[in-house]
Amino acid sequence: MFQHLNENIVAEIAEHNRKALETYIDGLVSFSGRVRLTGPQDRETLWSEHILDCLYSVPLLPQEGDIIDVGTGGGLPGMVWAICRPDLHITLLDSVKKKCVALEELSGLLHLKNVTIICSRAEEFALSRRETFSLAGARAVKGAGVLLEYLSPFVAQGGKALAFKGPLYKEEIEPLAGQEYRLGLSAPDIFYYSLNGKEHFLLTWQKKKPCPKEFPRKTGMAEKKFWWR
Numbered sequence: 001m002f003q004h005l006n007e008n009i010v011a012e013i014a015e016h017n018r019k020a021l022e023t024y025i026d027g028l029v030s031f032s033g034r035v036r037l038t039g040p041q042d043r044e045t046l047w048s049e050h051i052l053d054c055l056y057s058v059p060l061l062p063q064e065g066d067i068i069d070v071g072t073g074g075g076l077p078g079m080v081w082a083i084c085r086p087d088l089h090i091t092l093l094d095s096v097k098k099k100c101v102a103l104e105e106l107s108g109l110l111h112l113k114n115v116t117i118i119c120s121r122a123e124e125f126a127l128s129r130r131e132t133f134s135l136a137g138a139r140a141v142k143g144a145g146v147l148l149e150y151l152s153p154f155v156a157q158g159g160k161a162l163a164f165k166g167p168l169y170k171e172e173i174e175p176l177a178g179q180e181y182r183l184g185l186s187a188p189d190i191f192y193y194s195l196n197g198k199e200h201f202l203l204t205w206q207k208k209k210p211c212p213k214e215f216p217r218k219t220g221m222a223e224k225k226f227w228w229r
């Protein structure tokens with residue numbers, strides 16, 4: 001499936017949550033110089049390139065259940081999900097301690113009750129929360145192949161893995177074509193939208209079958225020896 005995402009829906013979600021999203025931006029800006037949570041840290045870029053980008057994924061979130069943002073950094077997209085979907089529980093996962101400390105502060109600033117922050121490598125946390133999330137997603141974390149080894153072990157059957165990608169996504173998914181089943185996944189559905197004149201893509205994979213126990217392999221292996229080769 002290849003589908004266009006409607007910017008009017010995103011504008012509505014943005015308007016509905018504007019106050020909390022701006023408080024989140026205030027929080028991100030307040031960390032500049034202390035912890036590098038995002039690339040550019042001016043309010044306008046944070047809103048137009050980061051928050052709006054994350055908002056495009058909100059219509060793809062599940063009706064219910066726990067979801068996880070793997071490699072959340074400063075909380076993108078997980079903090080945006082938590083603000084826009086207070087009915088879902090969001091786990092924000094990152095391996096860098098000072099980012100996790102900053103996320104605790106941001107979550108307190110926003111009075112979020114639906115967030116858990118975990119400081120761990122994805123490969124290690126998957127051992128304790130295997131196949132318990134209705135969605136596992138990530139933005140700006142590894143190429144699609146390596147990322148799927150991180151995401152699929154978290155996703156319950158019937159759930160989905162989600163990745164934010166730029167126009168080069170085709171080069172990432174081509175070598176995986178027809179092999180996604182090895183991680184229990186379907187072929188990807190592709191959603192596209194335009195932001196600031198650039199093409200953006202959201203890829204989702206349905207979890208069809210359990211992910212074989214051998215995945216994820218030991219920390220670091222996903223990048224050393226690709227599972228699809």
Ligand SMILES: C[S@@+](CC[C@H](N)C(=O)[O-])C[C@H]1O[C@@H](n2cnc3c(N)ncnc32)[C@H](O)[C@@H]1O
Nearest residue numbers: 071072073076094095096120121122139140141
């Ligand atoms: C480029 S940043 C992206 C952060 C955020 N998702 C965003 O869009 O701004 C990648 C993040 O992934 C985290 N990360 C990379 N590999 C990881 C792993 N195996 N387990 C947990 N976190 C990981 C890094 O610490 C970093 O914060």
